[in-house]
Amino acid sequence: MAPRDIIILPDKRLRLISKPVDKIDGSIKTLVEEMFETMYAAPGIGLAAIQVGEPKRVVTLDLAKKEEPKAPQVFINPEIVWRSEEVRVHEEGCLSIPEFYEEVERPAQVKIRYLDLDGETHEVDATGILSTALQHEVDHLNGVLFIDHLSKLKRDRVIKKFAKAAKRAAE
Ligand code: NI
Numbered sequence: 001m002a003p004r005d006i007i008i009l010p011d012k013r014l015r016l017i018s019k020p021v022d023k024i025d026g027s028i029k030t031l032v033e034e035m036f037e038t039m040y041a042a043p044g045i046g047l048a049a050i051q052v053g054e055p056k057r058v059v060t061l062d063l064a065k066k067e068e069p070k071a072p073q074v075f076i077n078p079e080i081v082w083r084s085e086e087v088r089v090h091e092e093g094c095l096s097i098p099e100f101y102e103e104v105e106r107p108a109q110v111k112i113r114y115l116d117l118d119g120e121t122h123e124v125d126a127t128g129i130l131s132t133a134l135q136h137e138v139d140h141l142n143g144v145l146f147i148d149h150l151s152k153l154k155r156d157r158v159i160k161k162f163a164k165a166a167k168r169a170a171e
Contacts, residue, residue, distance in 0.1 A: 001030070003038040004052035009097045009162040015143040018048070018055040020077045024119050028058065032074055032117065035060045040070075044095045046133045048140030051096050059137040063129055076115040078138050081123070084109035090132045092146045100158055104149045106135050 007013055021028055031054055039047040039060055049058040057077045064071040088108035093101045109127050112134050116122060126134050136146055147155045 001033055001037060003041040004034050006038060006042065006047075006051050006095050007053055008166070009145070009147075010159060010166060011096075013050060013053060013055070014096055014140075014145060016050060016055045017143050018050050018057045018141040020057050021115070024076060024115065024117060028056070028076070029117060031056065031058060032060060036062075036072055039095075042095050046137050047095065048137045050140055050143075057141045059134070059141070061130075061133055061137065063133060074117055075112070075134070075137070076117070078112050078114040078134065078141070080110050080135065080138055081113050082111035083107035088128075088132065090129070092132065092136060094136070094146055097145065097147060097158065097162065100147075102147070102150055102154065104132075104136075104146050106132055106149070110135060112138070 031049060035047050035049060035052060035058065038052055039062065045063055046059065046061045049056045059075040059078055061073045061075070062071055084107045086108040087105050089103050089105045091101050092104045108131060109125065110131050111123060111125050113121065113123050124130075139145065147158055
């Protein structure tokens with residue numbers, strides 16, 4: 001199995017709304033394996049299936065620090081069922097917007113309901129980096145990017161920069 005290509009801003013597929021997974025079959029398990037391989041190769045801490053061009057509600061995460069053993073986590077059909085009033089600011093990046101980082105304010109805590117690879121339902125009360133990362137990835141499933149949470153000025157600047165780069169690459 002090989003890592004997949006990660007689609008980059010301004011690829012329009014990043015704006016698609018991903019479809020719920022109705023059956024966790026072999027193709028979903030293969031997709032998850034390929035997503036982990038792609039995420040680790042990048043390297044990154046989180047990936048949504050649409051970032052490898054698959055509009056399915058599948059997210060992979062690994063928030064382990066470099067010196068820690070790998071801690072892969074899979075979230076199928078993740079749904080935010082509660083958000084705290086309290087907010088948290090964290091510097092975010094995205095494998096689809098390489099080398100661009102900016103602080104984003106989001107709810108500090110969220111409750112997320114999701115399925116695991118066996119189709120079992122779970123709920124997680126996420127705080128800290130897990131909260132930020134899951135909100136970032138659930139956004140991807142809804143065609144939302146972290147730059148959408150920035151000022152229009154900052155967002156337009158980064159979109160323009162990536163549009164120019166894509167045009168140059170196509171020449
Ligand atoms: Ni991202």
